Amino acid sequence: MTSRKPALAVVGATGAAGAVMLQILSQRADVWGEIRLLSSGPPAPSARGGGPSPHPADRGLAVRGAWTEVLPLGEDTLRGVDVAVFLAPEEVAARWAPIAAAQGAVVVDASPAFRADPDVPLVVPEVNPHAARIRPRGIVAGPGCTTLAMIVAVGALHAEFGLDELVVSAYQAASDAGQAGIAALRGQLAAVAGTELGTAPGDVRRALGDDGAEPFAAPLALNVVPWSGTPQDGGWSSEELRVRAETRRILDLPGLRVTATCVRVPVVTTHSVAVHARFERPVTVARAHEILATSPGVVLYDDPAAGDFPTPADVVGTDPTWVGRVRRGLDDERVLEFFACGDNLRKGAALNTAQIAESVAAELAAARAAPS
Amino acid sequence: MTSRKPALAVVGATGAAGAVMLQILSQRADVWGEIRLLSSGPPAPSARGGGPSPHPADRGLAVRGAWTEVLPLGEDTLRGVDVAVFLAPEEVAARWAPIAAAQGAVVVDASPAFRADPDVPLVVPEVNPHAARIRPRGIVAGPGCTTLAMIVAVGALHAEFGLDELVVSAYQAASDAGQAGIAALRGQLAAVAGTELGTAPGDVRRALGDDGAEPFAAPLALNVVPWSGTPQDGGWSSEELRVRAETRRILDLPGLRVTATCVRVPVVTTHSVAVHARFERPVTVARAHEILATSPGVVLYDDPAAGDFPTPADVVGTDPTWVGRVRRGLDDERVLEFFACGDNLRKGAALNTAQIAESVAAELAAARAAPS
Ligand SMILES: NC(=O)c1ccc[n+]([C@@H]2O[C@H](COP(=O)([O-])OP(=O)(O)OC[C@H]3O[C@@H](n4cnc5c(N)ncnc54)[C@H](OP(=O)(O)O)[C@@H]3O)[C@@H](O)[C@H]2O)c1
Ligand SMILES: NC(=O)c1ccc[n+]([C@@H]2O[C@H](COP(=O)([O-])OP(=O)(O)OC[C@H]3O[C@@H](n4cnc5c(N)ncnc54)[C@H](OP(=O)(O)O)[C@@H]3O)[C@@H](O)[C@H]2O)c1
Numbered sequence: 001m002t003s004r005k006p007a008l009a010v011v012g013a014t015g016a017a018g019a020v021m022l023q024i025l026s027q028r029a030d031v032w033g034e035i036r037l038l039s040s041g042p043p044a045p046s047a048r049g050g051g052p053s054p055h056p057a058d059r060g061l062a063v064r065g066a067w068t069e070v071l072p073l074g075e076d077t078l079r080g081v082d083v084a085v086f087l088a089p090e091e092v093a094a095r096w097a098p099i100a101a102a103q104g105a106v107v108v109d110a111s112p113a114f115r116a117d118p119d120v121p122l123v124v125p126e127v128n129p130h131a132a133r134i135r136p137r138g139i140v141a142g143p144g145c146t147t148l149a150m151i152v153a154v155g156a157l158h159a160e161f162g163l164d165e166l167v168v169s170a171y172q173a174a175s176d177a178g179q180a181g182i183a184a185l186r187g188q189l190a191a192v193a194g195t196e197l198g199t200a201p202g203d204v205r206r207a208l209g210d211d212g213a214e215p216f217a218a219p220l221a222l223n224v225v226p227w228s229g230t231p232q233d234g235g236w237s238s239e240e241l242r243v244r245a246e247t248r249r250i251l252d253l254p255g256l257r258v259t260a261t262c263v264r265v266p267v268v269t270t271h272s273v274a275v276h277a278r279f280e281r282p283v284t285v286a287r288a289h290e291i292l293a294t295s296p297g298v299v300l301y302d303d304p305a306a307g308d309f310p311t312p313a314d315v316v317g318t319d320p321t322w323v324g325r326v327r328r329g330l331d332d333e334r335v336l337e338f339f340a341c342g343d344n345l346r347k348g349a350a351l352n353t354a355q356i357a358e359s360v361a362a363e364l365a366a367a368r369a370a371p372s
Numbered sequence: 373m374t375s376r377k378p379a380l381a382v383v384g385a386t387g388a389a390g391a392v393m394l395q396i397l398s399q400r401a402d403v404w405g406e407i408r409l410l411s412s413g414p415p416a417p418s419a420r421g422g423g424p425s426p427h428p429a430d431r432g433l434a435v436r437g438a439w440t441e442v443l444p445l446g447e448d449t450l451r452g453v454d455v456a457v458f459l460a461p462e463e464v465a466a467r468w469a470p471i472a473a474a475q476g477a478v479v480v481d482a483s484p485a486f487r488a489d490p491d492v493p494l495v496v497p498e499v500n501p502h503a504a505r506i507r508p509r510g511i512v513a514g515p516g517c518t519t520l521a522m523i524v525a526v527g528a529l530h531a532e533f534g535l536d537e538l539v540v541s542a543y544q545a546a547s548d549a550g551q552a553g554i555a556a557l558r559g560q561l562a563a564v565a566g567t568e569l570g571t572a573p574g575d576v577r578r579a580l581g582d583d584g585a586e587p588f589a590a591p592l593a594l595n596v597v598p599w600s601g602t603p604q605d606g607g608w609s610s611e612e613l614r615v616r617a618e619t620r621r622i623l624d625l626p627g628l629r630v631t632a633t634c635v636r637v638p639v640v641t642t643h644s645v646a647v648h649a650r651f652e653r654p655v656t657v658a659r660a661h662e663i664l665a666t667s668p669g670v671v672l673y674d675d676p677a678a679g680d681f682p683t684p685a686d687v688v689g690t691d692p693t694w695v696g697r698v699r700r701g702l703d704d705e706r707v708l709e710f711f712a713c714g715d716n717l718r719k720g721a722a723l724n725t726a727q728i729a730e731s732v733a734a735e736l737a738a739a740r741a742a743p744s
Contacts, residue, residue: 165703169541169646171596171635189594193565198640204685217676222561223685224543224637224644226697226711231677235657235699244702257703261646261711263543265596266638268570272596274541274633276648285607304589305603313576313595325598327607330616331537331629339598339633 004368005033006361009081009105011073011096012088013037013061016178017110017349021087022063024346024354031361035063036081039088041072081105083360085353101138106364108356110349112238114141115246122249124148125355126297127155132356133363140356143246145348146170146239146262149271150340151250152321152347156295157288157336158251162280164334165257166247171265171272172228172239173312176344177215182268184214188221189266198222216264225264237262270312271344275337282333285326292323297347302326310341319346376740377405378733381453381477383445383468384460385409385433388550389482389721393459394435396718396726403733407435408453411460413444453477455732457725473510478736480728482721484610486513487618494621496520497727498669499527504728505735512728515618517720518542518611518634521643522712523622524693524719528667529660529708530623534652536706537629538619543637543644544600544611545684548716549587554640556586560593561638570594588636597636609634642684643716647709654705657698664695669719674698682713691718 010025012018018039025035037060060069071077073096078084084105086093093113100107114120120139121131132140143151150168157163174185188208197203204219205212213219217227229238243260247253265272292300301310302324310322321342329335342348382397384390390411397407409432432441443449445468450456456477458465465483472479486492492511493503504512515523522540529535546557560580569575576591577584585591589599601610615632619625637644664672673682674696682694693714701707714720 167539167648169633171543171637189561189565193561198685199688201689202686217679218681218683219685222639223683224639225683226644226646226681227676234702235674235676235697236702237676259648259701259703259707259709261541261648261697261709263644263646263711265543267594267596272598272635274598274635276539276631276633302607304599304607304609307589309589309598311590311595311597313570313591314574316571317573325607325633329631330606330608331631335631337631337633339635 005031006082006364007034007036007080008032008357009036009038009078009084011038011084011086011092013070014039015087016175016182017087017345020345021085021350021354022061024350026064028354028358030064031358035068036077037061037063037068037070038073038077039070075099075103078103078105082364083108083357085357086111087349087353097139098137105138106135106360107139108353108360109139109141110353112144112242114139115143115242122246123356124151124155124250124352125359126152127250128252129359132359140360142352142356143250144239144242145176145271145344146172146243146260146273147246147250148348148352149321149342149344150273150275151247152295152297153292153323153338153340154247154275154277155251156291156298157277157279160287160291161283163251163253163256163277164280165278167259167276168243169274170260170262171267172262173265173267173269173271173344174220175269176228176271180215184216185220185266185268188212188219192221220264220266223266226261228262228264267312268316269343269345270316270341271348272312272339272341274339277336278332279334279336283328283336285328288326288336292326297321298323309339312341315341316343317346318343319351321347377403378454378736379406379408379452380404380729381408381410381450381456381472383410383456383458383464385442386411387459388547388554389459389717392717393457393722393726394433396722398436400726400730402436403730407440408449409433409435409440409442410445410449411442447471447475450475450477454736455480455729457729458483459721459725469511470509477510478507478732479511480725480732481511481513482725484516484614486511487515487614494618495728496523496527496622496724497731498524499622500624501731504731512732514724514728515622516611516614517548517643517716518544518615518632518645519618519622520720520724521693521714521716522645522647523619524667524669525664525695525710525712526619526647526649527623528663528670529649529651532659532663533655535623535625535628535649536652537650539631539648540615541646542632542634543639544634545637545639545641545643545716546592547641548600548643552587556588557592557638557640560584560591564593592636592638595638598633600634600636639684640688641715641717642688642713643720644684644711644713646711649708650704651706651708655700655708657700660698660708664698669693670695681711684713687713688715689718690715691723693719
C-alpha cells in the first residue's frame with residue numbers, strides 16, 4: 001500500500017484541446033502526482049521557419065502554476081506514467097496508445113482512433129461512468145465533440161422517457177479542427193471584415209484564394225460549410241456516421257435510429273446542436289425542464305421571451321451542456337425539440353477526458369489502498 | 373382590346389429586397405409599362421441626420437437603365453397601377469395592400485401580413501402556380517425566405533414520393549432582417565476581426581455593448597442565434613411556426629407533420645436548410661438526384677468527394693435553390709436527407725414576387741386580348 005499520487009502524461013499538450021486540458025488541470029482538484037507534457041517535440045529549426053515566435057514546446061508550458069517542460073512523445077517519455085491522456089491526432093493515438101498501455105499506463109483517448117473498438121469502452125461520465133472500468137486493452141475512449149455537445153442532455157431525457165429516434169443538425173465551431181482551424185477562421189474573418197464580400201457568387205472564395213479555405217472544405221467566413229470529415233458510403237460524412245455510432249454505444253442502444261447533418265459555422269469554439277428527439281413515452285416541456293434543470297453537467301437556459309437561450313458566444317469557456325428552446329412536437333406528444341450548446345474544447349474534449357482520467361485515478365488509488 | 377403593358381409599382385424599392393427587385397426587373401423579360409418606385413418617401417432632413425450620404429429616396433434609383441424617382445407611398449401614388457408588389461414591412465403591407473387592391477391593382481405581397489389569410493393564395497410558381505389566379509381580395513402572398521430556401525426542392529420530391537413528414541433546421545442569413553440586418557452583421561464583424569474574442573463566456577457580447585446585437589436577439593458575429601421572430605405558445609418562434617404553416621398551405625397538405633428550428637448564422641445573404649424528409653414511398657438517392665437535376669428552379673450540386681455541395685458564399689446572387697448532401701435514411705428507406713441553399717433576397721423575396729407578378733401580368737394581357 002502506497003499513497004503515491006498517480007503520474008499523468010498529457011500527449012498533445014501544445015494543441016487546442018491540450019491547452020484547455022492544462023487550464024482544467026490547474027482548476028480542478030489536484031489528484032495527480034507528476035504531470036508530464038508531451039507533444040511532437042522540439043522540431044528541427046528549419047521546420048518551424050526559425051522565426052521570432054518559438055513553438056511552445058521549445059519553452060515549456062504552465063500547469064498548476066509551475067513551468068513544465070514539453071517533452072517529445074516516445075517510449076522513454078511514457079515510462080512510469082499511470083494515466084496517459086491523448087489529445088493528439090488520430091494516427092498518433094492509434095500508434096502510441098497501445099505502446100503506453102503496454103508500458104502499464106491506462107490510456108484515455110480523445111481521438112476517433114478507438115471509438116468503434118468493441119474492446120475499448122466509449123465513456124461520458126455523466127451517462128455511462130461504469131463502462132470505464134472494463135477496458136481489455138487498457139484504453140478508454142471519449143466520443144467526438146458533436147456527440148458531446150448534446151449527449152449528456154439526451155442521456156438524461158432518455159433515462160426518463162426512453163429514446164426512440166434522434167435527428168440532429170450540428171452547428172460546428174472552427175476549433176474542432178484544432179489550432180489550424182482557429183487560425184484559419186481568424187485569418188479569413190480579417191480578410192473579409194470591412195469589405196462588401198458575401199453578396200456575389202464565389203466572391204468570398206476568390207478573395208481568399210485557392211487554398212484559403214484550408215483546413216475546411218470551403219471558406220468559413222461569411223459562410224456555412226455542410227461538410228466535415230471524410231466521404232463515406234451513401235453520401236455521408238465520417239463525422240455524421242460517428243455521431244450515430246457514438247450515440248448508440250454510449251446509450252447502449254445498438255439499434256437506435258440516429259440521423260446527423262454536420263455543418264461548420266464561423267464560430268471559434270462551442271458546438272451547437274438542434275435536436276429532434278422522439279421518445280417511447282409522451283413528454284411534456286414541464287417535465288423535460290425539471291429533468292434538465294436537475295441533471296449534473298446540464299444547465300437549462302430557456303426563456304426566449306426574456307432573451308434566454310444558449311449561444312456559443314455565451315457558452316464558450318464553460319463546462320456544462322447548455323440547453324434551451326425546449327418544445328414539444330406539435331404533431332406527436334412523444335417528440336421533444338431543443339437546442340444544445342457545449343464548448344468543444346472543454347466538455348467536447350479536455351474536460352470529458354479529465355473526468356475519465358480522474359475516475360481512473362480514484363480507481364487506482366482504491367486498488368492500492370485495498371488489502372491485497 | 374389594348375396592347376398597353378401593365379403598370380407596376382414596387383413598394384419598398386429602397387430596401388434590401390427592393391434593391392434586388394430592381395436588379396431583377398432590369399434582367400428579366402420586360403413585360404412592364406411604367407415602373408413606379410415607392411417607399412416611405414423623402415423624410416424630414418432631421419430624421420436622416422443630414423449627413424453627407426443622402427437616402428436613395430432623395431435621389432431616385434436606376435431600373436431598366438433609367439433613373440427613376442422614388443415616390444412616397446400613398447393613395448395618389450398607387451393610382452393607375454395594375455400590379456403592386458410589396459417588399460415593405462408587414463404593417464405597411466397590412467395597411468396599404470387592401471388600399472392598392474381597392475384602387476384596382478393586383479397586389480403581390482412578400483411580407484407575412486396575408487400568408488395565413490384563407491382568401492389570399494400563398495404562391496410559389498414552381499409548386500402551385502394556379503393558386504395565384506384565385507384571389508378574392510385581389511392579393512397574392514409569397515412565403516417567407518426560410519420556406520423558399522427549400523420548398524421548390526421539397527415540392528418536386530413530394531410530387532414523386534408523397535411527403536409524410538418534414539424536420540428542418542435553418543441556417544438563416546442576416547439580410548433576412550433587411551438593410552438593418554446587413555449593416556449590423558458588417559459592423560459586428562468589423563468589431564471582432566483581429567481580436568481574440570470568442571473564447572471567453574460573454575466576451576463578444578461585452579465588446580459589442582448593450583445594444584450591439586440589434587436587430588438580432590444576441591450578437592451574431594462569431595456566434596449563432598437560435599431565435600428569430602416573436603415568441604409564440606409552447607416555446608416556438610413565429611418564424612418556426614410560419615415555416616410549418618406556409619409549407620402546409622403551399623403543398624396543400626393541411627395535416628402535414630412539419631417541425632422547424634430557426635437559427636441565425638453570420639452570413640450576409642442566402643439561407644441554408646438541413647432537411648430530413650420522410651415520404652410515403654421508398655426513396656433512392658439515384659431517383660432523388662434525377663428529380664432534382666431536372667426540376668425547374670433547382671440545381672443539384674452533390675459530389676462531396678469532389679468538394680461539390682452548396683454553400684451560401686457560392687449560392688448568393690443566384691436564382692435557383694441549390695441542393696446537395698442527398699442521403700437516404702440509414703434506418704428508414706422512406707427518409708431522405710439533404711442540404712438546400714437559396715438566396716433569401718432573390719428566390720426568398722424579390723424573385724418569387726417578380727415571378728408571381730409576371731404571371732399576373734400575362735393573365736391581365738390575355739384577358740385584355742380575349743374577345744369580350
Ligand atoms: N478540437 C476539438 O474540438 C476536439 C474535440 C474532441 C476530440 N478532439 C481530438 O483531440 C485530438 C487533438 O485535437 P486538437 O484540436 O487539440 O488538435 P491540434 O490543435 O492540432 O493539436 C494536436 C496536438 O497533437 C500533438 N501532436 C501532433 N503530432 C504528434 C506526434 N507525432 N507525437 C506527439 N504529439 C503530436 C501536437 O503537438 P505539436 O504542437 O508538437 O505538433 C499538438 O499538441 C484529436 O485527435 C481530435 O480528434 C478534438
Ligand atoms: N429580407 C428578406 O430576406 C425577405 C425575404 C422574404 C420576405 N421579406 C419581406 O420583405 C419585406 C421587406 O424586407 P426587407 O428585408 O427588404 O426590409 P428593409 O431592408 O428594411 O426595407 C424596407 C422597405 O420598406 C420601405 N418602407 C418602410 N416603411 C414604409 C412605409 N411606411 N411606407 C412605404 N414604404 C415603407 C422602406 O423604405 P424607406 O427606405 O423609405 O424606409 C424600404 O424600402 C418585409 O415584409 C419582409 O418580411 C424579406
